[in-house]
Amino acid sequence: MTMKLSRRGFLTGSAVGLSGVALSGCDALDFVADRDGKVRGILEGANSLTYRVQRLLMSPDRLAPEFTQADIRQPMRPNGVTSPQDEHYLSLVSGGFSAYRLEVTGLVDNPLSLDLETIRAIPSRTQITRHDCVEGWSCIAKWTGAPLRAILDEARVKPQARFVVFHCLDTIERSLSGEVKYYESIDMIDARHPQTILAYGLNDAALPVENGAPLRVRVERQLGYKMAKYVRGIELVDDLTPFGLGKGGYWEDRGYEWYAGI
Ligand SMILES: Nc1nc2c(c(=O)[nH]1)N[C@H]1C(S)=C(S)[C@@H](COP(=O)(O)O)O[C@H]1N2
């Protein structure tokens, strides 16, 4: 019960007002964790203190700040993978992404396979927002894309779905144990948030390869690493442990917070 003790310690010191609520959640968590040690990892992420405190304090539809055209002072800085060398990706690029399909699978009644024309026909949303990378830089840019909510409605998400997993086309790491593809995940509140879009436009032009063409996530209330680029698939799930190393994202598997609220 180390986790419980350290949480209690933290709460006593810095968030006394919330401790009652948070601790009742903790007790429930310990019960589940005891039943199955394997689920503990993801429960810690999805039930981390930051996550639960932010979800308690924040209205589900609170908007991230939006800016004006005059606030865009530089091109969007590319980061992470900026030029995927995966064979499949390169063939999509050379065909102008005409063979690209976004697959929507998992806990849905109506699985989808959408080409870009179909995605662009969905009533779009444009927003000028600030991207904050965990490395300490920020960039304001204008994003245009399809609201994820519209795609989820079309796919008819089953009630037991708790997370959206984004599968990406790019290999971020090549190691002895094989190639590792980037992936990410968010909860259903962020998935249905009005500013959560699958962007295909950046600063009034087509989304460039370096920023995630043909489709990348914008989830504006979290840090940059949550915003998966080169998205090939969206999977609705109730458990994140089967993916990657089980923590809900490439960077989470390497120690970053699953809930990267800002
Ligand atoms: N598929 C994929 N998505 C990714 C990354 C990546 O390497 N691969 N890097 C992440 C990080 S750390 C950041 S800050 C942003 C960078 O987006 P940008 O290249 O448009 O600045 O993408 C995020 N999404």
Ligand SMILES: [Mo]
């Ligand atoms: Mo980042």
